[in-house]
Amino acid sequence: MTGARRGELPAFAALALLLAVFPLVAPDSVVNVGVYALTYGLAAIGLTLLMGLAGQVSLGQAAFFAVGGYGQALLVTRYEVPMVVAAGASVGLAMLVALLVGLPLLRLRGHYLALATLGLGIIVTVAATESSYLGATSGLYGVGKPAFGGRRYDSPAEYFWLLAPVVFVALLVARNVVAGRVGRALGAVNDSEVAAECLGVNTFRLRLQVFVLSAGYAGLAGVAYVHWIGVVNPNAANFPLSVEFLLMSVLGGLGSVWGAVVGAFAVELLDEGLRYGIPLVIPDAVGEVQLIGFGVVLTAVILFIPGGLHQIVKRMSRRPTPPTEDPTVPAEDDSPLLPRTGRPEPGTVLLEVRDLTRHFGGVTAVDGVSFDVAAGEILALIGPNGAGKTTCFNMISGVLAPSAGSVRLGGERIDGRKPHVFARHRATRTFQNLQIFRSATVRGNVAVGRHLRSRAGMLRGALVLPARGEERRLHERADDLLALVGLTAEADRPAADLPFGRQRLLEIARALAVEPDLLLLDEPMAGLSGGERRELVRLLRRLRAGGMAVVLVEHDVEAVLALADRVAVLDDGRLIALGKPDEVRTDPAVVTAYLGVDA
Numbered sequence: 001m002t003g004a005r006r007g008e009l010p011a012f013a014a015l016a017l018l019l020a021v022f023p024l025v026a027p028d029s030v031v032n033v034g035v036y037a038l039t040y041g042l043a044a045i046g047l048t049l050l051m052g053l054a055g056q057v058s059l060g061q062a063a064f065f066a067v068g069g070y071g072q073a074l075l076v077t078r079y080e081v082p083m084v085v086a087a088g089a090s091v092g093l094a095m096l097v098a099l100l101v102g103l104p105l106l107r108l109r110g111h112y113l114a115l116a117t118l119g120l121g122i123i124v125t126v127a128a129t130e131s132s133y134l135g136a137t138s139g140l141y142g143v144g145k146p147a148f149g150g151r152r153y154d155s156p157a158e159y160f161w162l163l164a165p166v167v168f169v170a171l172l173v174a175r176n177v178v179a180g181r182v183g184r185a186l187g188a189v190n191d192s193e194v195a196a197e198c199l200g201v202n203t204f205r206l207r208l209q210v211f212v213l214s215a216g217y218a219g220l221a222g223v224a225y226v227h228w229i230g231v232v233n234p235n236a237a238n239f240p241l242s243v244e245f246l247l248m249s250v251l252g253g254l255g256s257v258w259g260a261v262v263g264a265f266a267v268e269l270l271d272e273g274l275r276y277g278i279p280l281v282i283p284d285a286v287g288e289v290q291l292i293g294f295g296v297v298l299t300a301v302i303l304f305i306p307g308g309l310h311q312i313v314k315r316m317s318r319r320p321t322p323p324t325e326d327p328t329v330p331a332e333d334d335s336p337l338l339p340r341t342g343r344p345e346p347g348t349v350l351l352e353v354r355d356l357t358r359h360f361g362g363v364t365a366v367d368g369v370s371f372d373v374a375a376g377e378i379l380a381l382i383g384p385n386g387a388g389k390t391t392c393f394n395m396i397s398g399v400l401a402p403s404a405g406s407v408r409l410g411g412e413r414i415d416g417r418k419p420h421v422f423a424r425h426r427a428t429r430t431f432q433n434l435q436i437f438r439s440a441t442v443r444g445n446v447a448v449g450r451h452l453r454s455r456a457g458m459l460r461g462a463l464v465l466p467a468r469g470e471e472r473r474l475h476e477r478a479d480d481l482l483a484l485v486g487l488t489a490e491a492d493r494p495a496a497d498l499p500f501g502r503q504r505l506l507e508i509a510r511a512l513a514v515e516p517d518l519l520l521l522d523e524p525m526a527g528l529s530g531g532e533r534r535e536l537v538r539l540l541r542r543l544r545a546g547g548m549a550v551v552l553v554e555h556d557v558e559a560v561l562a563l564a565d566r567v568a569v570l571d572d573g574r575l576i577a578l579g580k581p582d583e584v585r586t587d588p589a590v591v592t593a594y595l596g597v598d599a
């Protein structure tokens, strides 16, 4: 899901106009369809956030819809709570249920999560059917049409006008979430979870937040529904309704929250058409016959336009990418780079690795490795292919849990913790197999690196205004870092379009955005041209002069021996040498490991 663009303003204005005029021009029966579209559209916006933004498939959105509807019906009819207060409480209840079920469920991935949400819908349906407090199969009824300031919203047109601003604000909030810090981070998670985590993104927490927000939308839809039809029964949590929400989101396109509302209108019109049309073709068809059509349409959309209507609009409005100017050549400069107040003094030990060990089945990839890294030094980790270098990085950065041993950063034990904890300790890494956020621009990639240095959470992001200054500063900072690695001219290009070597430089700029005290670089020179290598070596020297600690895995042994302060040599998982480059260069064990012969 992509962020907001300037071109959205006319779209917002057109939508507002359309919503205002629709009840004036359409007959009552069609406006009635519009009321359902707005109501269900709210739930679909939530689902689009969950699926498009957080990459989580839910087959149980109707469960939260039902919780909102039942909550409202109970509060209004049985406890005579004022409608608006009850609505707040019902939406809160749906969100609370989502929080409680999300805590265990969101640890599941892919199909498992989808199945678990399907189960949730079944549980709510059965619980409502069996509960006399909730009216069993008949449900709760007698919920009145809303009335404010002496006006009763009881005709389709009146109710449409009441709902339209609610949907409009809901869309704005969703779009702000997508376009802001949380949306950017989740977009990155969808491209590469491991890279986003290493930049400090707590993926579980963000997914949970979106799950809860998404349930809030469904709960609000339930509230709107129960006031329109006056009754809520166990069917509200049914699987077919979840499928209907799914169809709205998928048809509209998971790439845009707008799509959900467009999809809702399309599905509701389709619903009416199919109810009328299918019995003409199949005379015996009775009951919920429109579901046959839903299934067919859902399949066709997935097959032929997987990006939904949003994809079609995007394709029609696509502008050619402007040609890129010559890559900027960074200025010749050897001054210290990115010093930080509060950074440990050069020489202070930052990273302590002790007896680090990792088994993969019968293979011991890393075997009792110990070393320290101090602020203001460059340590190179070298060794033949398969020596265990990347596995070491993975354990230090939290990507893999060690089988034994410990990792301390700034004195605190972090082994076995998630990579975002590593990043929170002002440390980050790059990857041997590039982990670029392919759906973001070059600048967008670096912006994710500022995740921990910016604050806007879900709420502040949703209300966007206070976060705007922060976003501007963040982009300025990203541009400074791109200039450092010579990527200024490519800032607005899709990151996926960069050549391999420049993607490596982008990963480094992105890592520097974290303002780390410790930077792990996994084969940073692979794929770079001669000039780019020289620039990178100079950049690393300047970072060291600024007090940063750098650990570097690199196959270009001559280059690292010239650059590093100390060199650690791994062979077959074991540390066979650790010392100054000149000592290591002549170490017999190292020569044997590299040449495969006795020194």
Ligand SMILES: Nc1ncnc2c1ncn2[C@@H]1O[C@H](COP(=O)(O)OP(=O)(O)OP(=O)(O)O)[C@@H](O)[C@H]1O
Pocket: 360, 363, 364, 365, 383, 384, 385, 386, 387, 388, 389, 390, 391, 392, 432
């Ligand atoms: N996820 C895994 N499952 C099983 N074996 C693994 C896994 N990751 C690494 N290994 C094995 O562990 C050993 C060390 O691999 P690692 O990638 O850490 O070495 P390396 O020194 O980084 O190698 P290279 O220089 O080729 O990248 C290898 O034998 C590798 O096959």
